[in-house]
Amino acid sequence: MKSGRSGAVSAGRHPLAIFNNPTFRGVFFQLVFVAGLGWIVWDLIQNTAHNLQRANIAAGYGFLERTAGFGIIQTMVSYSEASSYGRAVLVGLLNTLLVAGLGVVLATILGLIVGIARLSSNWLVAQIATAYVEIIRNIPLLLQLFFWYFAVLRSVPGMREKWTLFGVFHLNIGGLHAPRPVFGDGAIWILLAFPIALGIAVFVSHRGKQRFERTGRRPPLGWIYAGLFVLLPIAAFFLAGRPIALDMPQFSETGPLLKRGFKAGSGITVIPEFFGLLLALSIYTAAYIAEVVRGGIEAVNHGQTEAAYSIGLKRGQTLRLVVIPQALRVIIPPLSNQYLNLTKNSSLAVAVAYPDLVSVGGTVLNQTGQAVEMVSIWMLFYLGMSILTSLVMNYWNKRVALVER
Amino acid sequence: MKRFIASAVIGAALTAASVSAALAGTLDDVKAKGFVQCGVNPSLIGFGIADEKGEWSGIDVDFCRAVASAIFGDATKVKFSPLNAKERFTALQSKEVDLLSRNTTWTMSRDSSLGLMFAGVMYYDGQGFMVRKDLGISSALELSGATVCTQTGTTTELNLADYFRSHNMEYKVLAFEKNEEVLKAYEDKRCEAYTTDASGLYAERLKLTSPDDHMILPEIISKEPLGPAVRQGDDPWFTVVKWTLFALINAEELGLTKQNIDEKKTADSPEIKRFVGVEGDFGTGIGLTNDWAYKIVKNVGNYGEIFDANIGPSTKLGIARGLNNLWSKGGIQYAPPIR
Numbered sequence: 001m002k003s004g005r006s007g008a009v010s011a012g013r014h015p016l017a018i019f020n021n022p023t024f025r026g027v028f029f030q031l032v033f034v035a036g037l038g039w040i041v042w043d044l045i046q047n048t049a050h051n052l053q054r055a056n057i058a059a060g061y062g063f064l065e066r067t068a069g070f071g072i073i074q075t076m077v078s079y080s081e082a083s084s085y086g087r088a089v090l091v092g093l094l095n096t097l098l099v100a101g102l103g104v105v106l107a108t109i110l111g112l113i114v115g116i117a118r119l120s121s122n123w124l125v126a127q128i129a130t131a132y133v134e135i136i137r138n139i140p141l142l143l144q145l146f147f148w149y150f151a152v153l154r155s156v157p158g159m160r161e162k163w164t165l166f167g168v169f170h171l172n173i174g175g176l177h178a179p180r181p182v183f184g185d186g187a188i189w190i191l192l193a194f195p196i197a198l199g200i201a202v203f204v205s206h207r208g209k210q211r212f213e214r215t216g217r218r219p220p221l222g223w224i225y226a227g228l229f230v231l232l233p234i235a236a237f238f239l240a241g242r243p244i245a246l247d248m249p250q251f252s253e254t255g256p257l258l259k260r261g262f263k264a265g266s267g268i269t270v271i272p273e274f275f276g277l278l279l280a281l282s283i284y285t286a287a288y289i290a291e292v293v294r295g296g297i298e299a300v301n302h303g304q305t306e307a308a309y310s311i312g313l314k315r316g317q318t319l320r321l322v323v324i325p326q327a328l329r330v331i332i333p334p335l336s337n338q339y340l341n342l343t344k345n346s347s348l349a350v351a352v353a354y355p356d357l358v359s360v361g362g363t364v365l366n367q368t369g370q371a372v373e374m375v376s377i378w379m380l381f382y383l384g385m386s387i388l389t390s391l392v393m394n395y396w397n398k399r400v401a402l403v404e405r
Numbered sequence: 406m407k408r409f410i411a412s413a414v415i416g417a418a419l420t421a422a423s424v425s426a427a428l429a430g431t432l433d434d435v436k437a438k439g440f441v442q443c444g445v446n447p448s449l450i451g452f453g454i455a456d457e458k459g460e461w462s463g464i465d466v467d468f469c470r471a472v473a474s475a476i477f478g479d480a481t482k483v484k485f486s487p488l489n490a491k492e493r494f495t496a497l498q499s500k501e502v503d504l505l506s507r508n509t510t511w512t513m514s515r516d517s518s519l520g521l522m523f524a525g526v527m528y529y530d531g532q533g534f535m536v537r538k539d540l541g542i543s544s545a546l547e548l549s550g551a552t553v554c555t556q557t558g559t560t561t562e563l564n565l566a567d568y569f570r571s572h573n574m575e576y577k578v579l580a581f582e583k584n585e586e587v588l589k590a591y592e593d594k595r596c597e598a599y600t601t602d603a604s605g606l607y608a609e610r611l612k613l614t615s616p617d618d619h620m621i622l623p624e625i626i627s628k629e630p631l632g633p634a635v636r637q638g639d640d641p642w643f644t645v646v647k648w649t650l651f652a653l654i655n656a657e658e659l660g661l662t663k664q665n666i667d668e669k670k671t672a673d674s675p676e677i678k679r680f681v682g683v684e685g686d687f688g689t690g691i692g693l694t695n696d697w698a699y700k701i702v703k704n705v706g707n708y709g710e711i712f713d714a715n716i717g718p719s720t721k722l723g724i725a726r727g728l729n730n731l732w733s734k735g736g737i738q739y740a741p742p743i744r
Contacts, residue, residue: 366490
């Protein structure tokens with residue numbers, strides 16, 4: 001403060017005296033920094049372009065339109081060998097999103113359970129949870145990935161045999177084979193039933209809250225939601241004339257050896273590479289999330305629990321209504337980190353032949369030699385995913401943050 | 406990265422200097438640092454593999470030694486960089502290695518858009534399939550509906566797709582990053598067939614628990630000319646690598662071996678005289694000493710010797726010379742003459 005005042009006073013006397021003004025100095029050095037950074041980035045781009053040109057390596061993103069010519073085992077959008085490299089990259093990108101999205105959900109559920117279990121008053125439960133956390137988070141993820149993929153998933157029957165679950169799901173080394181829904185005319189009504197159910201649910205929730213505030217009684221909202229989301233689509237299914245058929249996986253036990261087993265294209269197949277990666281990612285990340293949850297819960301003053309008990313809340317209610325909402329404030333920021341880690345770790349997929357963005361992109365890179373372009377696509381995707389996750393989590397964080405009144 | 410930071414710090418004034426330094430040829434660089442940095446396969450028996458003591462062996466490895474012999478007269482002046490299929494081109498482009506000698510297929514796209522130059526063909530190969538004998542098939546044409554394991558980032562994936570598409574057969578491909586994982590998945594019966602270059606199949610089969618339960622199908626579905634590659638735009642270095650390969654093949658044709666080259670050196674044959682550098686000025690013409698070819702054969706042997714020692718019929722791999730025999734003996738290995 002003192003130097004600022006003297007700077008302002010001396011500003012008129014000496015041409016360089018303006019440098020004694022902290023505001024000016026702050027802005028000046030930030031500008032210098034930005035200019036320097038810009039120059040470095042520009043130099044980097046120029047240098048790369050120059051080197052690529054000198055080494056006769058083609059540059060640009062035009063290669064994305066060329067024919068890929070290789071097969072991919074799991075595709076969520078239509079893809080064939082005749083599709084373009086761009087399409088192949090899209091397939092890999094969606095595969096990454098699938099495994100990361102499901103991984104986040106599974107890891108959160110498992111992490112929450114283990115985290116709460118570590119604080120259980122039951123000695124055995126707490127010890128098992130502790131052992132889980134300590135073992136899982138101290139073994140490198142890649143090893144766990146190989147363990148799940150090569151050791152455990154290999155104990156299932158071979159291609160020509162199967163284990164059948166509930167008569168419709170079949171498991172063998174080729175993956176989990178299930179009936180595939182085939183949508184006919186009118187199937188759109190079933191889809192539309194969900195937003196309608198959501199609309200009604202919002203309305204019911206609003207009225208329920210009002211009634212709770214008026215009478216102090218909680219309407220059984222959970223049951224109402226479940227009913228809405230299950231019954232409405234079922235009703236739509238019958239009203240639209242049952243437009244969904246099931247394509248069952250076909251299994252043949254006779255014929256030449258190679259023809260036995262599940263017929264390609266029948267039913268839906270979830271490949272073991274996907275399961276292996278999903279299992280490894282969720283189980284690994286869950287161990288970290290469990291610690292985040294435990295930390296969050298322990299940060300809530302025990303007085304809160306005692307107070308909740310004293311007004312007659314049950315254990316479950318105490319946890320759900322008093323402890324967890326307060327713990328969330330502590331949990332959310334580190335939880336976001338775990339979500340980001342999981343997404344980025346999914347790039348280990350290539351080790352077990354799951355065609356994620358890095359795996360497919362690696363093939364594209366190798367066939368086209370467009371390393372700079374492909375790496376830039378990877379960077380942009382992971383950066384974009386991370387920023388998106390951060391934004392969503394920050395929004396949630398703001399909503400649960402302590403509001404000072 | 407280092408270059409970028411350096412250029413950012415030193416500034417524009419010195420950029421010109423650093424560019425001209427980078428333009429100095431690989432041959433001069435190699436001579437200055439005293440060894441050849443050679444990119445090789447990390448684990449392919451007979452082509453490039455290191456034993457427990459870190460001792461490298463294989464025909465691709467021996468080619469690196471031949472290049473070192475030509476330049477330094479010493480086969481040990483090589484440092485090996487094990488590179489997997491995905492890393493190899495970037496490593497060469499970014500000058501991490503001087504030379505890529507790693508069962509790499511010479512294709513047009515690699516010559517045109519990757520900035521590479523292939524120095525010739527070290528081994529004429531083709532892609533094949535390995536299956537379990539108990540599958541009861543005898544031809545790749547019976548593989549319809551099969552799941553096929555392979556390594557990602559190679560020409561193999563493309564040939565596979567082409568072959569199955571042109572024969573209207575269904576297939577599923579599982580592409581792993583490393584040989585070891587491909588083999589493990591194949592051995593665990595996750596896939597019915599393993600595809601890669603036939604030489605690779607013979608090598609990988611040896612690693613299986615019971616190699617005799619597996620067979621390599623007769624169909625060869627592609628041409629895979631495997632050879633050493635260098636960066637484009639460096640003619641002196643390209644010439645040295647190219648002529649090292651030619652010298653190996655010419656030596657076999659002239660009947661020069663590791664053992665007999667010293668006595669043959671004094672022979673009257675003008676061809677041999679030119680080869681060992683007694684006559685003519687061929688070595689200095691490519692920036693080496695005139696006895697460059699003599700030193701290759703003296704240290705490493707000729708092409709046939711390298712073939713026999715690493716992958717030939719007397720080795721575990723037991724690969725017949727076939728196409729890789731000299732043109733004069735029914736094969737297609739042929740080198741321009743030294744004259």
